[in-house]
Amino acid sequence: MISPSRCINLLFASILLLTLSAQAQTAKLPNVTILATGGTIAGTGSTSTTTVGYTAATIGVQTLIRAVPELAKVANVTGEQVFQIASENMGNEHWLTLGKRVNVLLAQDNVDGIVITHGTDTLEETAYFLNLVVKSRKPVVLVGAMRPSTALSADGPINLYNAVILAGSPEAVGKGVLVAMGDQIHAARDVSKTNTSTPDAFKTTELGMLGYFQGNRAFFYHQTIRKHTLETEFDIGALTSLPQVDIAYGYANVGPVVVNALVAAGAKGVIHAGVGDGSLAAKVLPALTAARAKGVVIVRASRVGQGILARNGEANDDALDFVAADTLNPQKARILLMLALTKTTSTREIQRMFYTY
Numbered sequence: 158m159i160s161p162s163r164c165i166n167l168l169f170a171s172i173l174l175l176t177l178s179a180q181a182q183t184a185k186l187p188n189v190t191i192l193a194t195g196g197t198i199a200g201t202g203s204t205s206t207t208t209v210g211y212t213a214a215t216i217g218v219q220t221l222i223r224a225v226p227e228l229a230k231v232a233n234v235t236g237e238q239v240f241q242i243a244s245e246n247m248g249n250e251h252w253l254t255l256g257k258r259v260n261v262l263l264a265q266d267n268v269d270g271i272v273i274t275h276g277t278d279t280l281e282e283t284a285y286f287l288n289l290v291v292k293s294r295k296p297v298v299l300v301g302a303m304r305p306s307t308a309l310s311a312d313g314p315i316n317l318y319n320a321v322i323l324a325g326s327p328e329a330v331g332k333g334v335l336v337a338m339g340d341q342i343h344a345a346r347d348v349s350k351t352n353t354s355t356p357d358a359f360k361t362t363e364l365g366m367l368g369y370f371q372g373n374r375a376f377f378y379h380q381t382i383r384k385h386t387l388e389t390e391f392d393i394g395a396l397t398s399l400p401q402v403d404i405a406y407g408y409a410n411v412g413p414v415v416v417n418a419l420v421a422a423g424a425k426g427v428i429h430a431g432v433g434d435g436s437l438a439a440k441v442l443p444a445l446t447a448a449r450a451k452g453v454v455i456v457r458a459s460r461v462g463q464g465i466l467a468r469n470g471e472a473n474d475d476a477l478d479f480v481a482a483d484t485l486n487p488q489k490a491r492i493l494l495m496l497a498l499t500k501t502t503s504t505r506e507i508q509r510m511f512y513t514y
């Protein structure tokens with residue numbers, strides 16, 4: 158017969174063992190901070206079948222975390238609500254705030270990785286900006302959703318779960334800023350949103366995604382070869398603003414109005430999103446050369462979306478003193494040119510940067 162005092166001792170011993178086991182388990186898990194900025198992943202619709210016409214950026218980060226209790230099995234998760242916006246409203250000031258917060262957190266020994274929940278409309282842009290300014294090898298993973306949290310088969314929870322796994326994965330260290338969407342791992346530089354509404358919208362069409370999620374693990378099969386994070390020459394620590402750089406779209410019958418207006422509004426750089434291989438219509442070229450003569454840096458990009466924008470291909474960049482965007486799409490070329498202009502106005506140096514990052 159076991160005495161009452163022995164029963165109590167056994168009970169306490171069991172509780173102690175369970176507590177120590179739980180603490181040991183927690184100690185093994187990576188520490189991942191989720192920085193929430195808004196978007197559809199935090200969105201709500203009026204019914205479970207509302208997958209368009211919902212309201213983005215309505216749910217807070219703690220609610221997002223509580224909605225996926227499985228996160229606690231793969232990481233020690235903390236959350237911060239950095240912004241609560243639809244990502245079409247993301248601006249340079251948001252990027253500077255976010256980039257500085259990421260760098261502060263990653264400098265802490267108790268942070269192993271960061272997940273940023275974000276609207277999908279400009280997710281690729283924020284990812285590429287951070288790819289150029291984060292000063293750590295620790296994983297930074299952007300994640301969003303194509304359906305609001307209230308929808309049937311909402312993709313936010315599984316995307317968030319995968320993103321947290323990735324942010325805590327040793328394999329993700331040193332890979333640059335990553336995007337986790339639809340069970341796939343993408344590099345910030347080359348991924349784009351390729352569909353307005355379907356869950357498989359994020360693709361790295363020709364240059365190739367980096368890997369997959371399967372069975373609660375991240376699997377890498379490729380890695381980017383362009384410089385990123387600690388390897389870049391950009392530092393936003395002392396910056397309070399970014400140079401104004403805008404995009405002029407090319408199309409049949411285009412005229413000089415937009416380029417002239419951008420320059421008049423104070424643009425320090427203009428990305429020309431040309432047709433084909435960045436072709437310049439005869440009616441636009443004089444506006445671009447006039448802008449260049451005023452010191453505005455002109456980058457020739459392409460609206461096409463894939464392929465190398467060849468220097469001296471469809472225009473004599475050497476003679477015009479323009480920069481070729483290489484394989485960056487116009488919205489990412491804008492980001493690189495903004496950061497380049499914080500360092501130099503030399504088109505020779507800026508062209509080197511477009512071949513480096």
Ligand code: DGL
Nearest residue numbers: 196197243244276277278
């Ligand atoms: N307003 C869009 C945004 O915040 C919603 C799209 C989304 O997040 O999937 O980017």
